[in-house]
Amino acid sequence: MHSKTLGWILLAPTLLILFLFGVVPFIYVVFVSFHQWNPFGANPNMVFNWANNYRRVVFDAQFITSLQVTAAFVFFAVTSQLILGYALAQAFMRDFPGKSFFRTIHTLPLIMAPIIVGSVWKLMTTPSIGIIPNLLSNWFGYDLNIGQSATQAFITTVVMDIWHWTPLVTLTMIAALVSLPPDPFEQAQIDGANRRQIFWHITLPMIRPAILATLFIRLMDAMRTVDEVLMLTGGGPGSATRYVGVHIFKEVFPRTNYGYGSAISVVVLYLTIVVCWLMYVGLIAPRNKGKG
Amino acid sequence: MKPERRPGFLPIQTNWFDRLFISVVLWVALSLFWLRFLEPLGLSIWICVAISLILAAVIIRRG
Amino acid sequence: MRKGNPWLSVLFWTLISLATLFPIYWLFVISVKPAVELFSTPSIWLTEIYWQNYVDVLNNRTLRGYMVNSLVISSGNAVLCTTLGFFACYALSRFDLGGKESIFFWTITNRMAPPAVFLLPLFLLLTQVYRVGDFSLADTRIGMILIYCTFNLPFAIWTLRPTLDGIPKELDEAAYVDGASPWKVITEVVFPLARPGLAVTLILTWVFAWNEYLLAATLTNFNARTLTTGLSEYVTTTGTNWGIMAAISVFTLIPALIVFSLVQRHIVAGLTFGAVKG
Numbered sequence: 001m002h003s004k005t006l007g008w009i010l011l012a013p014t015l016l017i018l019f020l021f022g023v024v025p026f027i028y029v030v031f032v033s034f035h036q037w038n039p040f041g042a043n044p045n046m047v048f049n050w051a052n053n054y055r056r057v058v059f060d061a062q063f064i065t066s067l068q069v070t071a072a073f074v075f076f077a078v079t080s081q082l083i084l085g086y087a088l089a090q091a092f093m094r095d096f097p098g099k100s101f102f103r104t105i106h107t108l109p110l111i112m113a114p115i116i117v118g119s120v121w122k123l124m125t126t127p128s129i130g131i132i133p134n135l136l137s138n139w140f141g142y143d144l145n146i147g148q149s150a151t152q153a154f155i156t157t158v159v160m161d162i163w164h165w166t167p168l169v170t171l172t173m174i175a176a177l178v179s180l181p182p183d184p185f186e187q188a189q190i191d192g193a194n195r196r197q198i199f200w201h202i203t204l205p206m207i208r209p210a211i212l213a214t215l216f217i218r219l220m221d222a223m224r225t226v227d228e229v230l231m232l233t234g235g236g237p238g239s240a241t242r243y244v245g246v247h248i249f250k251e252v253f254p255r256t257n258y259g260y261g262s263a264i265s266v267v268v269l270y271l272t273i274v275v276c277w278l279m280y281v282g283l284i285a286p287r288n289k290g291k292g
Numbered sequence: 293m294k295p296e297r298r299p300g301f302l303p304i305q306t307n308w309f310d311r312l313f314i315s316v317v318l319w320v321a322l323s324l325f326w327l328r329f330l331e332p333l334g335l336s337i338w339i340c341v342a343i344s345l346i347l348a349a350v351i352i353r354r355g
Numbered sequence: 356m357r358k359g360n361p362w363l364s365v366l367f368w369t370l371i372s373l374a375t376l377f378p379i380y381w382l383f384v385i386s387v388k389p390a391v392e393l394f395s396t397p398s399i400w401l402t403e404i405y406w407q408n409y410v411d412v413l414n415n416r417t418l419r420g421y422m423v424n425s426l427v428i429s430s431g432n433a434v435l436c437t438t439l440g441f442f443a444c445y446a447l448s449r450f451d452l453g454g455k456e457s458i459f460f461w462t463i464t465n466r467m468a469p470p471a472v473f474l475l476p477l478f479l480l481l482t483q484v485y486r487v488g489d490f491s492l493a494d495t496r497i498g499m500i501l502i503y504c505t506f507n508l509p510f511a512i513w514t515l516r517p518t519l520d521g522i523p524k525e526l527d528e529a530a531y532v533d534g535a536s537p538w539k540v541i542t543e544v545v546f547p548l549a550r551p552g553l554a555v556t557l558i559l560t561w562v563f564a565w566n567e568y569l570l571a572a573t574l575t576n577f578n579a580r581t582l583t584t585g586l587s588e589y590v591t592t593t594g595t596n597w598g599i600m601a602a603i604s605v606f607t608l609i610p611a612l613i614v615f616s617l618v619q620r621h622i623v624a625g626l627t628f629g630a631v632k633g
Contacts, residue, residue, distance in 0.1 A: 004450055004451065004452060006446075006450070006537055007446040007449070007450030007452050008446070008450075008452065010442040010443065010445055010446035011442070011443050011446040011447070011452070011458070013439050013442070014439045014440070014442070014443040014462070014508060014512070015458070017439070017501060017504045017505075017508060018462060018465055018504070018505065018508060018509070020485070020501075021477070021501060021502055021504065021505045022465040022468070022505050024480065025473050025476035025477050025480060026468075026473075026476070028476045028479065028480060028484075029472070029473075029475060029476035032475075032476070032479065051323070051327065051337065054323070054324065054327055055327050055331075057324075058324055058327045058328035059328065088371065091364065091367060091368070092368075094361065094364050095361060096361035096362070096364035096365050096368070097361060097365060098365060098368075102368040102369075102371070102372055104619060105372040105375055105376060106371070106372070106375060107615070107619055107622055107623070108375060108376070108379070108615065109375060110622055110623070110626060111562060111611045111612075111614065111615045111622055112566075112608065112611060113565070113566030113567075113568065113583060113607060113608075113611065114566070114568065115566070115568040115583045115586060115587065115607075116566075116583075116586075116604050116607055116608055116611075119382070119586060119600060119601075119604045120378045120379065120381070120382045120604065121378065122590070123381060123382055123385050123597065123600075123601060124378055124381055126597075128393075128394055129385065129393045129394060129597055131381055131399065163374075163375070163378065167375075168623065168626055168627070171623045172623065172627060175623070213627065214627070217626070217627055220467055223469065224469035224470065224471060226470075226471055226569050227568045227569060227583075230587070231586075231587065231590065244471065245469065245470075245471035245569075248471045248472070248474060248475075249471060249474065249569065249572075249573070252475070253474050253475060253478075253573060258475065258479060261475045262475055262476065265471075265472045265473075265474075265475055265476070266472075267324070268469065268471065268472050269468065269469065269472040270317075270320055272468070272469050272472070273317075274317055274321075276467065277313075277317070281304055
């Protein structure tokens with residue numbers, strides 16, 4: 001057939017761009033992370049300093065706190081989204097008028113820019129102008145001030161993430177539930193299984209692949225949440241919502257200590273890769289192997 | 293990928309690239325742990341590097 | 356399908372939809388209120404509409420510049436990514452290239468990487484390394500167009516691959532037999548058939564680029580700043596102009612809503628790397 005050269009020529013621009021803006025930055029950040037480099041410091045030149053930056057990273061209390069709050073955020077947000085998304089998908093599995101209309105509305109948050117989601121929720125929860133603190137204090141006498149209470153700020157970011165991303169889980173779950181064959185369910189009903197048994201022994205194993213794929217995607221996205229939180233709380237109060245991405249944006253990037261900032265970036269990238277890889281190996285790969 | 297003839301000690305099927313990747317991941321994890329907890333006790337980081345290299349060699353050859 | 360009163364379901368979904376829509380409605384409410392009314396007791400209902408915030412945004416030269424930048428960058432990026440993705444997928448689907456499946460998988464890892472990690476290296480590369488004489492890519496539209504490729508190009512390749520694989524190879528082989536050049540085959544045989552897939556890719560990459568904030572906020576100073584960064588500039592510690600901020604948000608939201616109405620069915624597949632057909 002036609003020459004392979006043409007294929008490589010067609011592929012070349014893509015590979016070049018991804019190399020220049022994907023691979024080179026990766027190598028470069030690892031390279032810089034082993035250097036002392038602060039252009040505005042006493043010595044503006046790059047000096048190789050072994051692993052000194054990493055020596056600082058592992059004792060950086062602020063950074064470790066940001067890892068902890070990120071883990072808490074990811075755990076609460078993703079768990080709630082999966083449970084809520086599944087419940088909503090089940091509620092969608094009946095016949096009722098206007099199904100596609102409701103589905104359309106439900107998809108809407110997914111296309112919104114994260115920064116707009118942050119802005120929308122800021123307008124909702126800022127004490128002076130927001131509707132939520134107002135209603136809470138009028139109806140329940142509850143004081144919501146995300147600028148001051150660390151717990152409230154944390155919960156608000158989780159709720160915001162739930163609002164933004166639960167539809168994704170719902171829609172993937174609907175897709176999975178719709179594609180289930182009816183036979184096993186009818187058989188189970190004839191055999192007298194109750195709804196809980198059907199859920200644990202038939203539905204759950206059958207939609208497991210879809211759940212795992214959704215979990216994987218949501219975990220990856222939740223770990224790198226930045227824009228919304230930056231807009232809503234700016235990482236505050238204190239370090240309550242300073243998730244790793246926000247930490248890099250607010251505390252690491254503005255400082256000109258490039259060597260140390262690179263070391264933090266490398267550690268974050270390392271943790272992301274390890275978590276994704278463990279998820280993939282532990283949850284998704286065994287299923288594929290079992291299949292083939 | 294061609295499956296390995298002889299199953300290694302790792303719980304999953306791997307090719308040489310996977311094992312190299314696992315070795316690097318373990319090296320970094322061990323180094324960070326070492327810097328945080330063992331180096332303050334006076335154990336040099338080079339011990340960690342040596343351990344990691346031995347570990348890597350074992351994983352890549354036998355994994 | 357389980358039985359049950361359908362109107363109960365309708366009631367339930369109406370409530371869920373209200374919860375989904377209310378924050379967006381509230382954004383609109385804030386954007387059409389004069390500043391003095393904001394701090395009186397917040398009311399859910401609108402009594403009168405005040406368009407001044409929108410007029411202020413449109414009259415603001417800086418923000419107009421940001422809007423133009425956003426339009427240029429996201430359009431340029433969408434066209435570039437869709438074109439290159441189309442060529443790349445054609446190559447991956449029709450040629451027997453060594454290691455092409457590894458290449459395909461590698462491209463998608465570029466999209467999975469957390470952007471925050473790349474802020475510092477990209478900033479340093481753009482300002483110090485990627486420069487020719489006085490020209491550097493930092494704070495230029497072309498620089499942002501290229502940087503947005505790191506997440507949009509893998510996306511384009513990922514979504515276009517099934518489209519290209521779905522076009523029968525026999526068609527281009529027949530054209531080659533008739534003596535057509537590769538360029539003619541790509542533009543006159545494959546392209547028309549791939550058009551629906553290309554349109555969806557173009558639209559979704561466009562909206563992802565339009566929505567991007569983090570990279571734009573750190574890698575631009577003035578010349579290439581986008582509307583999303585303009586939004587964050589209106590949030591200051593000393594006092595936020597809430598009405599203006601809401602109006603900018605609405606301006607940022609409108610294109611996304613239009614896009615939403617066009618490709619609603621493909622959004623879920625797009626966000627899950629095609630793992631779910633939506």
